[in-house]
Structures are given as structure tokens and as C-alpha cells.
Amino acid sequence: MFGDFMGMMGKLKETQEKVKQTKERLNTVLIDEESSDGLLKITITANRELKSIAIDESLLQDKEQLEDYLVLTLNKAIEQATKVNETELAAVAKEGMPNIPGMDSLFK
Template sequence: MFGDMMNMMGKLKETQKKVEETKKRLDTVLVDESSNDGKLKITLTANRTIKSIEMADELLEDKEQLEDYLILTLNKAIEKATKVNEAELAAVAKEGMPNIPGMDLFK
């Protein structure tokens, strides 16, 4: 029984290390999102750090319109990046979790 606990602890530490490595790797995974008409393009990492914002010059002429574009497009980009982030981290966590009866959280 003690050996099983040591094995589980080792597996958990290994999984924790893989999760940290995955988080670092997600800093290099880029997610692009554009407004429906292509006037605004946002790129962020899967860890939800904004890397670039490109916009048509005409958006600079109307503050309210620019704000609306930014809100809508940023929210879509963050949602997309969050899905990538959660899927990647869940896959690593599921792969490394020991088989503990009743603890099937990632199925």
C-alpha cells in the first residue's frame, strides 16, 4: 500500500511538471481572431496574452465603433484561446492522473 502511495505521488509530481511545461508551450501557441468584416485582427497566445492588434485606418475615425470592435473581437479571441488552453491542460492532466476509484474528474 505504501508503495502504491509513493507511485501515485511520483505520478502526480510528473503530471505537475508536464502541466507547467504545457503552460510554457502555450505561450508560443498563437490564436488569431478577426472582426466579421476583417477591419480588426487580434492575435494572442493560448495563455491569453495579447501579441498584436491590427486595424483598418477607418476605425480610428470613430471612437465608439473602435471600442465596439475591440470588445467584440477581444472577447471572441479570449474565448477561443481559453478553449485551446483548457483542452491542452485537461489532456495533460488526464494522461497523468493516477487511477483513483471515484476520482474520474477528467473523463
């Protein structure tokens, strides 16, 4: 029994390291999002760090329109980044979980 516990602790430590590596890798995964008409383009990492914003000159004339574009496009980018982030981290966590009956449904 003690050997099983030590094996599980080793697997947990290995999984923690894989999660850390995955988080670091997600800093390099870029997600591009743009407004429906292409006037605003956003690049964000899968860890939801904003990398760039490109604004068409025409949007600079109307403050309210620009604000609306920023809110909508940033929210879409953050939603995409969150999906990628959660999928990647869940896969690593599931891989590192011991085989406990009933627990597999938590990571689907």
C-alpha cells in the same frame, strides 16, 4: 501500500512538470481572431496574452465603433484561447491522474 503511495507521489510530480511544460508551450500557440469584416485583427496566445492588434484606418475615424470592435473581437479571441488552454491542461491532468473509479468523468 507504501510503495503505491510513493508511486502516486512520483506520478503527481511528473504530472506537475508536464502541466508546467504545457503552460510554457501554450505561450507559443497563437490564436488569430478578426472582426467579421476584417477591419480589426487580434493575435493572442493560448495563455491569453495579447500579442498584436491590427486596426484598419477606417476604424480610427469613429471612437465608439473602434471600442465596440475591440470588445467584441478581444472577447472572441479570449474565448478561443481559453478553450485551447483548458483542453490542453485537462488532457495533461487526466493523463497524470491515478485510476480511481468514478474520477474519470471529472476530466471529460
